[in-house]
Amino acid sequence: MKKGSWVKAAVASAALCLGVIGAGQVSGCNSVSADDVENGQVNKFDKYKGHQVYEYTIQNKNGLKVSVLSQGGTLHGIYVPKGPEDKRNIIMSFKHTKQYYDKNGKSLYVGQQVGPVGNRIRNGKFKIDGKTYSVPTNEKGNTLHGGPHGYNSVRWKGETGTYKGNPAITLHHTFKSKYTGFPGNVKATTRYVVTDDNKVQVLMSAQTDKDTIFDPTIHAYFNLGQEKTINNQVLTLNAPQRLDLNKEKIPTGKFINNIGKYDFSKQQPLKDHLDKMKKTKEGGFDTMFSVEPDENGQIAKLSDPKTNRSVTFQSERNGLVVFSGQSFNKKIPFESGKGHKYGAIALEPQMLPDTANHPSFGDVSLKAGKTTTKTITYQIDY
Template sequence: MSVTKTTFGKIGTEPVYLYKITNQNQTSISVLSYAATWQNFEVVEDGEKHSLIEHFDNLTDYIKTPYQVGKTIGRVAGRIKNAEFSIDGIDYQMKPNEGQNLLHGGENGLQYQNFNEAAVDDNSVFLSHTVKGEDGFSGTLKVEVRYSLSEDDEVSITYHAKTDHDTLFNPTCHVYFDVGSENIRQQQLQINSKHFLDVDEGKVPTGKLLTTTNAYDFNDFKTIGQGLKQLKPLRKYEFDDVFVVSDKAATIKSDKRAVDLYTDRNGMVIFTANPKDEAKNKNYDYSSLAMELQTLPDAINHDDFGNTVLKKGAEVSYTNKYQYRKL
């Protein structure tokens, strides 16, 4: 197992580093200090390298992309209705950044920050950032993101935070998977879920759970293209939906390899997109599938969606895991 560190670019005068962890199988993950981004997940099969996630090879594209490719999203992933919430009877008003709502923690979320190196060991990189009241959140939140790669090709991402003021914490990795040489529509998806969230026109959860039927039923493997075809009668042409999951949340696979996704929380967003070609994206010519493991969005405003409150003086850790398998 080895870890290397190189300079990926600069933001102003501040360097952005790329850390590459490689195991005995020559499987590797690359991580950027900018936005604690999962930059690449590469495996070697029969002497050939295969990248399993959408990625850019330069910092400029990571900065300008609206698709948050591979980035750590937070402090709260997803939308918060009207950018407001209450904790213990105290009301908090955030600065909206998508209409009247708050998306992904605001304009100064973790996805726009260059993290500091906290530590590096033989199979892990620890990155840290301290948030101080941006976007209307109170207090100081210290965040650490740990990326690890095991010798059996499992990637773990652990999010740890502590705060000096009551706040919210629900981060995720906005990773986009493309695990095969075939088009993303031909790749197969399985999601262990009986329900997904009903949302309003602003994609904010209404609080209602819907049964995973027809287009939204991935309990047995089916191609992403089949799911998209089943959406057409609903006059929908993309997936941008939240599934209720637990433990082994999902698997995405091609004809040669698979990635199993595990989480200790209760939600997963899937989102079809083409982050590298906006013209193709507008024509629903998708290149990858985002799979974002998190607590259900807007949980603070729905009693049965899970707990995203982090109390003053408290600490919390969440872990998402991604297991590569050759088929």
């Protein structure tokens, strides 16, 4: 079969069921696989608010598998092979869609796409070309992770196929301004791609009919090992500074040099940092680091010495939010087991938070008629 032709075969086989919704989101089939190819599949996952949720899966020749849900465009799994039939999910997930949104899971944004802008926008206000816009707020008068009608709140239409010759999941959604509250009707596309050198790439693209802002990210929580906590895993950051925050975790505009417990330039167990953070009000990290990508775009690396697994984070953007899971507890029923304090760590590449109100931080504008793509790459080694 010629390169890319299996995509057409998959869509054609989907059409034999009770119909195709949007771009390959299948109705009436329990499973739709790419013809004669094992690395692309669409399955019914469960239902959420009366709607069918689909699980899209792809894998490379090494057996590294990626799973994404149509609801929220959620990154549901990155499965590292341990044996012929034994794969370990190195990110946190839930068994049921509703658990991503219930009272225990909602505030965690587990694995979800967050956008059109990640993290917080002060007072839900920003200026574009001198005009002030107000968008819906959802946290203490501020707008967090795109607000109440952000990326994680909608059902995305999707398909499995290829992108530049690699297995890919492609999701589409059009965000209407009257629904989101942000200026512009935005056509968004997110691609999850897995390469044969074990890179998982997330390409988040958007086009708008009116000038707006755009800086989405993925809120994935990682635990690379078999232990209940990340204490013995090692995090290094290319981050000489972090942002000073007010009591609502909004940047003041000032930078602080990273020393002591905030210095991740050397390899040492996360426990060495977290033990010192226990004495703080936060009890862990919910920190906005100012990162400096190296020549390969690397901004961070998380590794587990016991299993010899690691994830290298690559991004061209200048921010990385680190949240160390201090709010996890046994009431959170993750697929891997009950939640545990410091049970996983969220690493969210993006521009520095609230850039829309701090021009010196960079540029998160999206101009009318232009297409912008933000890329996050996870290099998986095991």
